[in-house]
Amino acid sequence: MTPLLEARGLEKRFAVRSGMFGRRQGFVHAVAGIDLAIAAGETLAIVGESGCGKSTLGRLLLRLIEPDAGALRFRGEDFLALDSEALRRARRHAQIVFQDPFASLNPRLSVGATLAEPIRLHGLRQGSAVADRVAELLELVGLRADAARNFPHEFSGGQRQRIGIARALASEPALIVGDEPVSALDVSVQAQVLNLLSDLLGRARAGGPGQQGQPLAFVLISHDLGVVRHIADRVAVMYLGRIVETGPTEAVFGRPAHPYTRALLAAIPRHEPGLAPRPAPLSGDVPSPLAPPPGCRFHTRCAFAEAVCQHEVPELLAAPSGQAAHQVACHLRDRLPPPPPLAEAGDAAVRQRLAALAAFFDRSPPRPFEQQAQDRQGASA
Numbered sequence: 001m002t003p004l005l006e007a008r009g010l011e012k013r014f015a016v017r018s019g020m021f022g023r024r025q026g027f028v029h030a031v032a033g034i035d036l037a038i039a040a041g042e043t044l045a046i047v048g049e050s051g052c053g054k055s056t057l058g059r060l061l062l063r064l065i066e067p068d069a070g071a072l073r074f075r076g077e078d079f080l081a082l083d084s085e086a087l088r089r090a091r092r093h094a095q096i097v098f099q100d101p102f103a104s105l106n107p108r109l110s111v112g113a114t115l116a117e118p119i120r121l122h123g124l125r126q127g128s129a130v131a132d133r134v135a136e137l138l139e140l141v142g143l144r145a146d147a148a149r150n151f152p153h154e155f156s157g158g159q160r161q162r163i164g165i166a167r168a169l170a171s172e173p174a175l176i177v178g179d180e181p182v183s184a185l186d187v188s189v190q191a192q193v194l195n196l197l198s199d200l201l202g203r204a205r206a207g208g209p210g211q212q213g214q215p216l217a218f219v220l221i222s223h224d225l226g227v228v229r230h231i232a233d234r235v236a237v238m239y240l241g242r243i244v245e246t247g248p249t250e251a252v253f254g255r256p257a258h259p260y261t262r263a264l265l266a267a268i269p270r271h272e273p274g275l276a277p278r279p280a281p282l283s284g285d286v287p288s289p290l291a292p293p294p295g296c297r298f299h300t301r302c303a304f305a306e307a308v309c310q311h312e313v314p315e316l317l318a319a320p321s322g323q324a325a326h327q328v329a330c331h332l333r334d335r336l337p338p339p340p341p342l343a344e345a346g347d348a349a350v351r352q353r354l355a356a357l358a359a360f361f362d363r364s365p366p367r368p369f370e371q372q373a374q375d376r377q378g379a380s381a
């Protein structure tokens with residue numbers, strides 16, 4: 001089957017300048033040769049520490065920024081070859097939800113106008129059917145239809161992110177990239193918005209809601225593995241601009257093959273109020289992206305590193321789990337000791353949180369508008 005989106009050898013460098021005259025100091029190789037395919041209706045999570053290139057990759061996939069090298073096919077077309085008019089039309093099918101819902105909504109447009117814009121622009125509804133569709137979208141994300149009259153500043157952080165999601169859905173896309181869609185929200189609101197996303201994705205997988213028979217694929221960019229575990233079908237783990245492990249979520253979480261993934265999994269953050277996140281059990285700092293280590297980029301922090309790791313770049317190859325599509329980039333992939341099962345590796349608090357989150361997902365239509373008024377207290381902007 002042809003994937004919905006396929007990236008081959010994607011690369012992106014940013015010039016880094018400093019000093020009064022903005023002298024070029026060097027380049028950050030933010031995305032350093034990434035291959036990726038996303039199937040229609042699939043949820044793929046991209047995880048990794050801050051600065052590893054997740055946002056850059058997300059923007060490259062939607063051509064919000066231009067790659068320096070590589071190929072990108074979307075819905076069977078050469079996405080990089082599209083001229084600006086063709087790209088505008090294609091964008092209908094590929095949307096993004098940003099981390100900060102306030103910065104990404106136009107403060108001068110009412111919510112109704114914000115949602116009506118893509119519907120009209122792409123000619124999806126005419127006349128009074130536009131307002132009907134706006135009402136439908138608002139209800140879909142758990143807001144009342146009369147919220148259309150209000151402006152972004154009148155909503156809480158969680159509600160604004162719901163509006164951001166509704167706007168992404170308005171053009172009936174085939175793909176949405178969510179770049180840390182809940183991490184700017186208050187912890188108490190994060191679960192609600194995730195719950196909404198999980199609910200929408202479940203329904204959209206079958207070609208609804210309002211997807212005109214088009215199933216919705218979702219790329220979830222996150223550094224929170226606890227969240228990813230409950231939403232994603234597949235995971236890609238990034239380290240310093242490269243994918244180091246990828247596979248079905250249960251394979252990557254159940255039998256993590258890369259030393260970096262194992263370290264990340266041991267560091268699933270705790271979301272209980274008042275508890276500081278546990279530090280990742282990784283030795284050493286993340287190397288400067290201006291001068292990434294040669295060979296395996298992880299070798300400066302890897303407890304298993306051998307001489308070969310310092311000069312040979314490991315390829316993504318079949319992981320020892322034997323599960324289809326589970327791949328790992330590690331020279332020692334067949335020789336590492338088996339990973340401890342997650343249930344034993346994590347402490348009780350982590351398991352409790354994951355269970356609570358799972359229960360939350362199982363419960364729940366989105367909270368009605370009146371109850372969300374309570375979200376305002378304590379919700380971050």
Ligand SMILES: Nc1ncnc2c1ncn2[C@@H]1O[C@H](COP(=O)(O)OP(=O)(O)O)[C@@H](O)[C@H]1O
Nearest residue numbers: 014028030049050051052053054055056057289
């Ligand atoms: N516009 C930019 N100019 C210069 N450097 C950038 C730019 N965008 C990102 N970077 C650098 O690229 C690397 C990857 O950044 P990013 O994709 O934002 O990572 P993540 O989303 O995983 O935190 C970082 O070192 C970051 O500083």
Ligand code: SF4
Nearest residue numbers: 296299302309330331
């Ligand atoms: S290739 Fe070597 S340094 Fe890299 S993760 Fe594997 S063992 Fe560690």
Ligand SMILES: [Mg+2]
Nearest residue numbers: 054055056180
């Ligand atoms: Mg980012």
